[in-house]
Amino acid sequence: MRDILVVWESMSVEFGSSVIAFDIARFGSTLERAGCCRERRSMVKRGAVLLIEDCPEDQQMVQDVLHAQGYSVTTISDPERAFSTVEEWAKQYNFVIIQEAMRGRRGMELVHAARLSHKDLPMLVVTRDGDWNGYAQALSEGVVDYFPSPVDHKKLVKAVEGALGQVV
DSSP, X not given: OEXXXXXXXXXXXXXXXXXXXXXXXXXXXXXXXXTSEEEEEOSSOOEEEEXXXXXXXXXXXXXXXXXXXXXXXXEEOOHHHHHHHGGGHHHHOSEEEEESEETTEEHHHHHHHHHHHOTTOOEEEEESSOOHHHHHHHHHTTOSEEEESSOOHHHHHHHHHHHHTOOO
């Protein structure tokens, strides 16, 4: 597997009187799903984000939004794999996004495990149920924010930028 470098976010090519537009980010996603590459990187790398999400559609949406803003995104869809890598998170990532309800595990279990060794690692929790008790627990664990699913793109980018001290 090879990495690819995204140089343009989009481009267009003229063929006679027709113009064909390419969305490079989408093309990269297609290549990733086909197994042609592991990760896309924007020309301007703004930070490394770990996304722990077991729903492929939600995972792709968040990944596309953050890639378009210049973030490198690594995804984990298996909560057990996420638990096995929790000690390495702060070494590899600047920000972590965790789905609260996953197959067999709660996202808050991951947040709690991460907080034991990574007190300052910014994390955001996404929930499908909008549980206010979960919101209170997430804030008490020190997460940056707690979003309902589907995630609002602008709020997501703002939360990541704010936590990392980056403004576009």
